[in-house]
Amino acid sequence: MSASVDPASSATGATGYPEELREVVERHLETLRFPARSAGVAGLEEAMRYSLLAGGKRIRPVLALATARATGVPHEQVLPLAAAIELIHTYSLIHDDLPAMDDDDLRRGRPTCHVAYGEDVAILAGDALYAEAFHLLLRDGARAGVPADRLLAAATELADATGVDGMVGGQYLDVQGVEAGGDAAAALRTLHGLKTGRLIGASVGGVLRLAGLGDDEAAPYRRFADELGVLFQIVDDILDVTGSDADLGKPQGSDERHGKRTYVTEYGLEGARAMAARHHRAAVVSLDAAGPDAATDLRTLTDFIHTRTN
Amino acid sequence: MSASVDPASSATGATGYPEELREVVERHLETLRFPARSAGVAGLEEAMRYSLLAGGKRIRPVLALATARATGVPHEQVLPLAAAIELIHTYSLIHDDLPAMDDDDLRRGRPTCHVAYGEDVAILAGDALYAEAFHLLLRDGARAGVPADRLLAAATELADATGVDGMVGGQYLDVQGVEAGGDAAAALRTLHGLKTGRLIGASVGGVLRLAGLGDDEAAPYRRFADELGVLFQIVDDILDVTGSDADLGKPQGSDERHGKRTYVTEYGLEGARAMAARHHRAAVVSLDAAGPDAATDLRTLTDFIHTRTN
Numbered sequence: 001m002s003a004s005v006d007p008a009s010s011a012t013g014a015t016g017y018p019e020e021l022r023e024v025v026e027r028h029l030e031t032l033r034f035p036a037r038s039a040g041v042a043g044l045e046e047a048m049r050y051s052l053l054a055g056g057k058r059i060r061p062v063l064a065l066a067t068a069r070a071t072g073v074p075h076e077q078v079l080p081l082a083a084a085i086e087l088i089h090t091y092s093l094i095h096d097d098l099p100a101m102d103d104d105d106l107r108r109g110r111p112t113c114h115v116a117y118g119e120d121v122a123i124l125a126g127d128a129l130y131a132e133a134f135h136l137l138l139r140d141g142a143r144a145g146v147p148a149d150r151l152l153a154a155a156t157e158l159a160d161a162t163g164v165d166g167m168v169g170g171q172y173l174d175v176q177g178v179e180a181g182g183d184a185a186a187a188l189r190t191l192h193g194l195k196t197g198r199l200i201g202a203s204v205g206g207v208l209r210l211a212g213l214g215d216d217e218a219a220p221y222r223r224f225a226d227e228l229g230v231l232f233q234i235v236d237d238i239l240d241v242t243g244s245d246a247d248l249g250k251p252q253g254s255d256e257r258h259g260k261r262t263y264v265t266e267y268g269l270e271g272a273r274a275m276a277a278r279h280h281r282a283a284v285v286s287l288d289a290a291g292p293d294a295a296t297d298l299r300t301l302t303d304f305i306h307t308r309t310n
Numbered sequence: 311m312s313a314s315v316d317p318a319s320s321a322t323g324a325t326g327y328p329e330e331l332r333e334v335v336e337r338h339l340e341t342l343r344f345p346a347r348s349a350g351v352a353g354l355e356e357a358m359r360y361s362l363l364a365g366g367k368r369i370r371p372v373l374a375l376a377t378a379r380a381t382g383v384p385h386e387q388v389l390p391l392a393a394a395i396e397l398i399h400t401y402s403l404i405h406d407d408l409p410a411m412d413d414d415d416l417r418r419g420r421p422t423c424h425v426a427y428g429e430d431v432a433i434l435a436g437d438a439l440y441a442e443a444f445h446l447l448l449r450d451g452a453r454a455g456v457p458a459d460r461l462l463a464a465a466t467e468l469a470d471a472t473g474v475d476g477m478v479g480g481q482y483l484d485v486q487g488v489e490a491g492g493d494a495a496a497a498l499r500t501l502h503g504l505k506t507g508r509l510i511g512a513s514v515g516g517v518l519r520l521a522g523l524g525d526d527e528a529a530p531y532r533r534f535a536d537e538l539g540v541l542f543q544i545v546d547d548i549l550d551v552t553g554s555d556a557d558l559g560k561p562q563g564s565d566e567r568h569g570k571r572t573y574v575t576e577y578g579l580e581g582a583r584a585m586a587a588r589h590h591r592a593a594v595v596s597l598d599a600a601g602p603d604a605a606t607d608l609r610t611l612t613d614f615i616h617t618r619t620n
Contacts, residue, residue: 036474040486041482045474095433119410123405123408124485127405127436127440130440131478132469138466139466149458151458159449164354164442169348169438172351172438173351190348
């Protein structure tokens with residue numbers, strides 16, 4: 001579905017964001033239904049959709065779609081991966097917000113999943129989103145004609161990026177807390193490299209697998225994704241200090257309230273801004289190396305992430 | 311690894327359980343390491359291994375290995391799937407035991423994961439086990455030479471069996487509680503069919519996918535797995551009433567304490583025993599239909615599940 005987008009187009013909205021790709025993602029997510037034998041399971045699906053359809057920029061799936069455009073992967077072949085990534089991102093937010101973790105009541109301006117549906121249902125909604133992410137990716141990817149070996153490679157990368165050496169490992173480091181001291185900055189890079197960087201990396205890397213790119217062709221895209229992941233997190237830390245509650249969809253200053261070490265606590269606001277500018281430049285240089293096809297949407301997205309206000 | 315087991319052998323231990331297959335599983339699980347970039351993540355791996363290596367009969371992976379023997383799938387090709395299934399089973403136990411769910415302190419005679427490591431780490435250990443299950447299955451399955459299309463089909467079935475229309479959906483029905491009334495028995499069958507039955511089904515069905523069996527050849531094995539899943543749950547409910555704490559590794563009567571409806575509350579102890587005998591017979595008839603190769607280990611396992619004491 002939704003293969004009607006002109007691959008040559010790169011229209012951006014007034015916000016400087018590839019809105020057209022975001023709308024493709026949004027429409028696709030709205031069509032998803034999670035098959036249930038039993039009517040009794042409808043409440044679980046409701047909790048999943050409550051969190052999944054809470055809006056947001058959909059940066060990861062938009063990044064996947066933009067990478068697909070740059071590497072010639074057809075829309076219908078990348079959508080299952082893009083959706084799976086957003087399901088996994090949503091699951092991670094639900095679990096991160098739980099009372100036993102960050103204990104946040106508000107997310108994107110609405111009560112968090114456990115506030116709305118209870119802690120037990122929120123845990124299960126996260127678990128189910130994760131399972132359905134792989135289910136969608138594998139089933140719909142095969143139906144869309146992705147060759148089996150490429151689909152396997154993409155799914156393997158996604159599983160790795162979300163496990164011990166990825167997103168969940170990063171959240172573990174986050175709940176353990178980064179100690180102050182000489183290695184605090186390195187520990188912070190590791191934490192965010194796992195917690196945030198690897199899923200952003202898989203949003204690009206998974207598509208490179210679908211495209212069947214060799215290591216040499218893929219390398220500049222992978223460097224780009226690494227730089228983008230760091231840039232994203234630095235800007236996130238800056239916004240937690242400078243953004244308004246309305247911009248953030250959650251109370252400003254939540255990192256400080258949780259006593260978290262961030263790029264701002266480590267390097268100061270101006271230091272963090274200078275770092276962001278360096279990583280933005282490095283990301284753009286990597287895109288240049290990837291070739292002219294990579295320029296439009298990925299460049300737009302990179303600029304947006306550097307300057308985004310929510 | 312562990313491909314040294316003689317496929318023709320079907321030695322059973324003194325317990326009437328295919329101990330040789332259990333030992334293959336146990337050795338394989340002990341060798342698993344979850345790759346981590348950061349030494350800081352070692353505590354997460356420790357919590358995962360604490361729950362994964364807590365012993366138990368390993369019924370699901372043993373079932374997978376026995377099905378592989380019956381259908382000619384080489385040992386090294388089925389081990390990644392068998393391990394993935396046990397990782398997923400372990401994750402489901404960790405999340406089921408959480409304070410927000412069943413709030414159980416004891417599992418297999420030891421403190422549950424959240425008692426030993428804290429609620430936040432337990433949630434993440436479960437999440438990470440699920441991710442690493444797919445990571446192992448996809449990566450090691452490919453390395454073991456499983457054709458890509460068969461590996462995809464097995465992984466798709468496993469994801470489906472553990473999502474909304476599977477294990478997590480069943481746990482959702484469980485925390486919602488089954489209402490008394492005319493449809494209570496049907497609701498109970500649906501609940502356990504999802505919560506327990508589908509992962510047992512995937513322990514057989516995933517192997518049928520690896521074997522590349524057509525629907526007609528697979529059908530008797532699938533009927534067998536359906537009957538075995540129901541048998542397993544009925545016996546589990548009976549044991550919760552009749553077993554000792556030591557046998558169960560948890561306090562006897564926990565279903566009753568949680569106010570859960572079970573096959574015993576619905577049909578009485580004798581009624582439940584009669585049902586178990588019927589489903590045992592139906593499972594054996596299905597095995598007969600699957601052919602002589604299916605008889606040995608799968609029959610042993612079926613008899614064990616019918617008469618098991620822990």
